[in-house]
Every structure is written in structure tokens, then in C-alpha cells.
Amino acid sequence: MRETFDTAAAAICEVGRRLLAAGLVAGNDGNISVRISADAVLITPTGVSKGELCPADLVLVDMQGQVLEGTLRSTSELALHLAVYQAAPHIGAIIHAHAPYATAFALAGRTLAGSRLAEVTECLGDIPLAEFAPPGSRALAEGAAEAASRHNGVLLAAHGPVTWGDTLRQALYRMEELELACKITAIAESLR
């Protein structure tokens, strides 16, 4: 598991830098996790910029959220990550960001339903909107988990997007594609 741990830790730090560089998070926003075994998830801590993460900052927890390794406190959205993994065991990684266009859709209570964009119809599929629930709440975790087995992500109403995939790279690509599709749709609508 050590090798998986080290590889996953390095990948999470790299994805964090990429999210910040792309403007998909600001401040301490967002959280990233990788399931490294049936009963262990490596997740980002609370209070650290995703662009400044180092492997020692990450927290290893079991599926009940008990800390196995790490000195920092895990993200306040730990319950959401665990609920998604529990609902869909094939999922290997999860990203939550405040990608501005996808978050604007979530704030407006909209989805990309009916979009004819290739990245939506061929890659992302239907990304549903989960009813509003306070950040860090059990209801928010349940809303995301409901989408886990049939979708590639979810828009948390008035909050922002979550994407997941078999690998962290796939979850990242889906976040990038979701953001771009929301951006293009918003631009297209402004041209009507």
C-alpha cells in the first residue's frame, strides 16, 4: 500500500496545483481524494491551499473517517467523499472545486441538460443538480452519493461541482470538461 500511497499523494498535490493554476479554486477551496484500498482513502486537509499541498499534509482515513495517518485535520467535506465511495465502489478518485462557470450553474440551479456539446454528450453525460444542503452536512453527502453510481459528477446547488472517476486523472478531466462546457454554454446563451 506504501507505493500506492506515495503515488496517490504525489498525484493529489499535482492536481491541486493544476486546479489553482486553472482558477478552479481560490484560497482554501476545494478538496481532492483518492481511494487507495478497499478501506483507505487519502484526502486533502482543511485550511491549506490546493496549490501549496505537500504529501505530508494529506490525511489517510478509513471508510468510517477514522484517521489512520496524518497530522492535519481532513477536509470538512470528508463525509461527502466517503458517501460517494460507499455508494459506488468502482470510483477511485473525487474532486470538488469552485470552478466559476460550473459553480454559477449550481448557483442558478441549472444543469447542462439538453446540451449538444460533444464533451457533454460523449464524455460527461448527464451531471445532475443535488438539492441545496449546508457545506459539510450529512444531507449534502447523501445528495452527492445519490448521483454516484449513475453519473460522473454532480452540481451541488448554490455551492459547486464535484466530479469523480476510476482514476484521479479521469476525475480531473471531467472537472475541466464540465467547467469548459458550462463556460461555452454561458457564452453561447449571451450571443442569442
Ligand SMILES: [Zn+2]
Ligand atoms: Zn466547496
